[in-house]
Amino acid sequence: METLYSVRLEGLAANPSAPEDILLRILEHAEHRIRAALVHRPGVPGAVYDAVMRHPDPRTRRLLAMDGRVPAGLRARLAADPDPAIRMAVAWGPDLRWDGAEPLPAQTVARLAADPDARVRHALCELASLPGAVRAALAADADPKVRRNALQLWRDPPPEVVDAALDDPDPDVRRQAMLHGYRRRPDLVAPLLADGCESVASDAVLDRAQALALSRHDRPCMRAAAAANPSLPADLVTELAADPEDEVRLAVSLRPELTEKERAAIDYRVGARDRLRPPRWFRDRLDDADLLRRYAASAHVGLRRLAAHSPHLPGDLVARLARDDDSTVRALLAEHHPDAPADLLLAVTLESPHVFRFERLRHPNFPHAGLARLAGSPDPVARMLAVRDPGASPAVVERLSRDGEPRVRAAAAGDARLPVARVLELLDDPAAARSAAGNPGLPVRSMERILYDVAIL
Structure with missing residues (x-):
């Protein structure tokens, strides 16, 4: 249950000025939600990282495995964790969650690719920086779920990998291989269309019979997919331009070969x-300069959005x-x-x-510079942004800390320009207490009081 005391403790866990001994006490005694705030803070001391590595709660160690601020060498150490959930977290890593996360060492990736638990190998397929040789090995893994995931997340696998997977005993693996190979293998188009695959209907080179069948399909989404297909014959494009369904007519209106006059004649709708x-x-x-110029200048708002x-x-x-x-x-x-x-x-x-x-x-x-001019805006979001101005005066920050909007007070409460006396007052404001406890100007004696109030000190 969240209380004013626990909210303060969560803010203190993220305070950049909190001494190492205070952070270690929080890590040892606080609940998981508070430990998460501590692990995800910028500037975690090395001793705290070491303590997290040894923490008995696997959920806490898992936090470390998925945080992109954590050096790759530390995350790599968790690849040997006895809990497979921790190794899974290391495997899929922070690549999609953090900008600039340091990639795992090659030997760690190889170790995870050979992990005895298939769930770890399955998770490793999610790693954006996975080398092609490792991904190829996972595409030939003993577990069909791993093979399928390796193929599904491989943007452009080599033809030999795809061809081998087309003969896989698992039907899901074979289907993933077909989705990669249909552009090179026209014989794969028909079974994928029969399976109702919209992406293939919109992208494959269609013969006349396939194009006609899709244009008359009873499902509007398949007709819309056909309407977007560059290989659709002109007479069928004209037919679909008068389709009763909005999504089909819109798909036709986005085709690149149409003139502005032809687009305007289509009854499309864009919300x-x-x-x-x-x-x-x-x-x-996306790098076609002529196409982008035509679309950016179009009267069709959908083209400008593209x-x-x-x-x-x-x-x-x-x-x-x-x-x-x-x-x-x-x-x-x-x-x-x-x-x-x-x-x-x-x-x-x-x-x-x-x-x-x-x-x-x-x-x-x-x-960021100049945002202080928004301090008097009627929009609370604008007033929140005003705090981010490095040139905002302490008087402006203090005024915003007394704002009637809780979000604005919370934004100001964590600012280092706020007078200490006001920071201490905000510790009693439920909306701003978390930010106030994270204020770098908070005195150490006040930090210790926060620990005392939750029986940690």
């Missing part, structure tokens, strides 16, 4: 918050889409382009209704 999934042919052409997915947009198109009157275009551009403009990143963070908007704060172009 204000619809996220269009880029077709595979478009994902393969263009905004490309990280290769030149500067003039970035500037154009950053001014687009469609909020989803702007949000997609901020999400996908490595050089998204600073004013766009700020605008998307302020205007988006989604919690993911705060991910933009980590973008290197996000404009």
Whole structure:
């Protein structure tokens, strides 16, 4: 149960100024939720890492295995943990969760690939940095679930690996191999279409009979997949442009060969918050300058949204889409382009209704300087951002720490510019106590009091 005392303790566990002995006491005596805050903090002392490695609770050791801030050498030590759940956590690792996580040593990866527990080998297939030779070995693993996962997560396996898997005794492995091989092996298209595979319907080179069957399919999703297929004959494109289903007509309207006039003649609909999934042919052409220029300049908002997915947009198109009157275009551009403009990143963070908007704060172009001007905004999110201005005065931070919105007080409570007296007051504010306990200016005697209140000291 969360109490004011436990909330303070969780904040203290993440306090960058907390002495090593206080952190070790928290690790030894606090509940798992508090230990998680301690392990995930930046700047964990080496002695604390060593204590986590020896911790009797496997859930705590697992936290260390999945944290991208932890040096790879420390995570590698857990590859020998007696608990297979810990070894699984090391295997799938933090690659998809943390930017810049240090890759595991090659010998550790090899050890995990030979782990006696198939669940560990299965998890290793998730590792984004997995070498091709190791992935090939996993594709030939004794366990069919491992073989299937190795193929499923391999973006472009060599033809010899795919061909060997086509003869696999396990039907799921064979199907994964077919999904990799149908572009090279036209004989694999028909059985995949018969199985209702939409991705193949949208991407495979179709013969006339297949194209006709898909265009008349009783399932709208299959007709929509056919409508996106680059090999669909022109007469069937025309037919599907008048399909009774919105999703089919929309798929036709996104085809690259259409003129603006032809698109405008189609009764397509794109909702204000619809996220269009880029077709595979478009994902393969994200660096096609001519295509991107046509799509970015189109009156079709769906095409502009597709263009905004490309990280290769030149500067003039970035500037154009950053001014687009469609909020989803702007949000997609901020999400996908490595050089998204600073004013766009700020605008998307302020205007988006989604919690993911705060991910933009980590973008290197996000404009922190000058955010103090937002301190008087009626928008509480804007006032939260004001605290992030390195030039904000202590007076501004203190004023925000008394804001009527709990989220704003919490944002200000952890700021090092806040006077100590105000930090201590905020320890009694349920909305801000966690942040106040994590404030680097919190005196050590106050940290010890937090431990005392939960009977750790």
